[in-house]
Amino acid sequence: MTTTVYVPRDSAALSLGADEVAANLAQEADRPIRIVRNGSHGMLWLEPLVEVVTERGRIGYGPVEPDAVAGLVAAGMLDGAGHELCQGVVAELPWLRDQTRLCFARVGVTDPLSPEDYVAHGGLAGLRRALRLPPADVVAEVTESGLRGRGGAGFPAGIKWKTVAGTPGPLKFVCCNADEGDSGTFADRMLMEGDPFTLIEGMTIAAYAVGATEGYVYIRSEYPDAVRTMREAIAVAREQGWLGENVLGAGHTFDLFVRVGAGAYICGEETAMLESLEGKRGMVRAKPPIPAITGLFGKPTVVNNVLTLASVPAILAGGAAAYQALGVERSRGTQVFQLAGNVARGGIFETAFGMTLHELVHTYGGGTRTGRPVRAVQVGGPLGAYLPATGLDLPMEYEAFAAAGAMLGHGGVVVFDDTVDMASMARFAMEFCAEESCGKCTPCRVGAVRGVEVIDKIVAGQDPDGNLALLGDLCELMTEGSLCAMGGLTPMPVRSALLHFADDFGPKRAGDFGPKRAGDFGPKRAGDFGPASPNGGGHR
């Protein structure tokens, strides 16, 4: 009997030696084994997580360091024996069991490049159903599901599709935004590495629904493994007849190509992404015209995030009503939350909208990795707000976050302990904007540089009142006067830091300044403000 062992190929697992673990297993095994390189289940604190198939189910061991393999094999891992690294049956772990996995249903479970695995685990059911419906009904189904864009803005997917479907033209495109530049987010990457056929299926459904024949997946260059896996998966899908001139024999033509970014955060903004796909600088376009009507090469174009498109197969397979039944208020279905930063149990948590941030961070995330108190949580990437530890009783849904002056964004949750210096995080927000601005409009291009200077002055104790007022004006100007959300939302982390952590903006040397912002709480790390600004790669 050959024993089947799963060792993830996800790049987070690889980052801690999963390839070496797999090699050592092949060497040390005391019986014939078959090693399957699966995606990651998303319990990243357990990576590399090795699973052994037994009669009881898939028994997990983790985190397994390459050097630990020999000992584990000797201890009977291949029989599913007990060990201090043994986690039991993986599917029964509360962290996984408590999730509602629609988008990530197969990630970690299957071999990402096996078409047989894909179909055996429910793949293609959505596409098969879609192809039996008239395209307009597919659009209606997506609209009724309540699916909103997962890339950050939360625009209803069905309405966007309807615009593209209703714009006549011989050539239309479906473009998947896989630029995933936000710190604290990795779900797009994990889906592409762990279940790429789901994205292909979602894009194919979108293409059928709107009448598009050609698609692009724009993946950031920081994700070389995702690029490789997507390209291989597309080749397999073509061989299987899932892509190409006659998709599943139903007569529709759709082909798909991977394009790689080149290290520019702004290319995640959809119009900058389209410029980049056209081979140009990633400069943001003024809207209107909207991409749905005048998109890639001027043609009607669907632009959606990876998770938006990867949610579509489950919606078509299970029906709009089932999807719509999940979630709260105007946030329907599930969201793939990502726990990151200084968190004890980081990873993927897919659940219906509505769970509180507190529950995510504390119950599932287990608080900080350092074991110190949580002080701040940033949700929604570098343009999202910082929330104080006392403000986490917020349901994870679009409107509740907006009402709290925050943003759900792409679902990334970054935890900080009490050593964080929030003035330095506010400064970083401005620094990042200055670094990554496309340069098209002045409030963003110049405002961000000024923002860094002003924060430096405040922290140095130079006319803090005057400079705080100046920072407020600057934030106002950037919010009101920027063409896109890069400049328009950079004030969000800055203002939230000022609002919730005002003490951190006091002078660093005790006694330098009046007692107005006294009450310095929480230790500060020495050297938070040196070495000053980065000097690398500034040629934008």
Add this chain to the structure above:
Amino acid sequence: MVSPGTSVTDRVRALVAAHRGDRGALLPILHRIQAEFGYVDSDVVPVLAAELNISRADVHGVVTFYSDFRSEPAGRTVLKLCRAEACQSVGAEQLVAHAERVLGIKTGQTTPDGSVTLEQVFCLGNCALGPAGQVNDRVRGRLSPARLESLLKGAASR
């Protein structure tokens, strides 16, 4: 690598030809050039402009817009350290300072012997296992100063 008798111009033309059917092919072509030569030499700009029938200014504008495209060769090992928020929450800034100290260079520079280039990056998608870095395209997680140094040694001996 350029085979004997093939000029850089010929190679660039061949790469352009390989992408002839692609829409908006400039970025894929630039990636191929950088993969093959290690950087995008200013000499290839006029060749690309002529082959693609666009202006030199357009090609130059694209090459300089994207931080991936280098104007000169990098060191034998490229170390990128993530400085984005999630990695900062677990000590990325201290790690960058440590790397600068042991390598004796600033971020963005290459050691005088050409062995290591140190660069900053904003997020590698490994944000639950920070501080994250990339050593020659392989993402690494939970980088302590000691682990970083041993990875650099490993890369150097390869």
